[in-house]
Amino acid sequence: METLESVKLWFNDHPTATMVFKYVVWVVILVIFLQFIRKALKKNLPNTATRYKSQKLVETIGYFLLIVLTVSYFTGNIRDFTLAIGLLTAGITITLQELILSVAGSLFIFFVKVYQPGDRIEINGIKGDVIDINSMYTTMMEIGQWVSSDNYSGRIVKLSNAFVFKGPVYNYSHDFPFIWDEITLPIRYGSDVELAKSEISKVAQEVLAEYVQQSIEKWKNVVKKYYIEDAIVDPTLAITLTDNWIEFNLRYIVDYKKRRMTKHRLYELIQKALEATEGKVLLASATVELVRIPMVDIKTKPKDLS
Template sequence: METFLKLFENPSVLKFTKLGLWILLIVLIIGFLRKLLKKRIEDTSVRYKAQKGVEIIGYFLIILMIFMAITLDDIKDYTIIIGLFTAGITFTLQELILSIAGSFYIFFVRVYKPGDRIEINNIKGDVIDIDSIYTTLMEMGEWVSSDNYSGRIVKISNAFVFKGPIKNYSMDFPFVWDELNILVTYDSDITLAKDLILAEANELLSEYSQKSKTKWQEMVERYYIENATIEPTIAVNLTDNWIALNLRYITDYKLRRDTRNKLFSNIEKTIRSTKGKVTLASTTLQLLKIPELEVQLKNKL
């Protein structure tokens, strides 16, 4: 016990012990404030931002205290020790340090925020939480088609914001372009087919087109990007079997699957109402019957 007490007579040991106690106190205060905010603030968005703000301030104070403890005193005698300690910590906790740096980068640069739909490290999903270490996603895709949730919660290290591209489906421009191929036969009235498809698309997507025009104009003013056609367009492609009418349109990034389904249903009904002027095409196989062969065998005596 005496040896243990004498250990604290060393100024350096005493200093780092006080530093450790202060860090522990700040961590406890962060936890207390998070629980207090959870009880007092009902709005989910405001509560989330307030809790994250408390975390960021707390971690900033911890980093500031460590920096002050090392730099305020005369550290000439501890240069080698601090250098080796820092190198060891950096090598051991490099992923953790990069993740914490990534969290600051995400919040201050606004790479993405909770509610955004992103793809990072080849994983696509909606951001449901961002903490100091991980970004949590509600995964989409994998064994389910289109933009449906798979049901899995995925945690991705914030360090990945420095390691590869981040695809954001909702930041600045919450719309995406999609395509739908309508296949019609060669004996169909192509002009009528194009007019019918465009009419259905314009009727269904008029709201998206108006909203997206305003957003796209903001994009053109903010970024070095060319103007784009927002209204639905059709491109014709001739194949060996049919004429493919490729409809390109814009829709809300969260309603891509629903929009595609409504478009195809409406177009299919409209085409059928033309009474044969426009006919949907499909692959057709014709099976031919092999002619019967009569074989007569003669016995040789």
């Protein structure tokens, strides 16, 4: 009892310490409450995507409640909340500009749905798959750099959410998870052009039919949602005459995650198809053909023996 009385007297003699202690108690209660909600949601929500989004929502609400609790507690009146926020913002805007932009960026990403975990994006010159988004950073599994095509480099990149306000965000999978790609084939002059067109188109239809069917419905949704004209999703073949060969350009649609393997498959099957034409269609190469060696007449003056 004497110890309890001593503690009460100490708190009475130190009102500032009492206020801080009560504030810490409230913060601990708030954190425990939020953790309880997160665990309950994690346990009862079966869907991984829904569970992830709910965790991030609880985290955002927790930050907001903590700010409200802090400002209202130390101002002593919730009606002073707006004034306190204004004074607080004016004081820390410059020093914590990046932090503020990061938090605002996380809210912007969440509500506007700029991107979400699982999307492939390019932002601030970095391309990769989004694997996590929190209140400060977007975490990506990097693609490219020293690795060719769309393969993972193995590096995990943490990028400030503030970058959504500083430049364009390229999303490879949102709304329309397909991209257009193309390959170019040099065909020798003198080859059977119609046969070449037929063989290349046949391979394209065989390899790309599944992507074409899947993309048609997705593209219709894009046309309904945005002000954009309808597009051709079937493979298209264009021919260009150059100084060295006939250039065949095949443009096609493909799943954004299967671009590399699809290109490999197209090249492989087209090569086999052209070889099966028994010389009627030949691939060209940048070689130099020496047609004639010019004659060079070299005359020398006889030596003067005098």
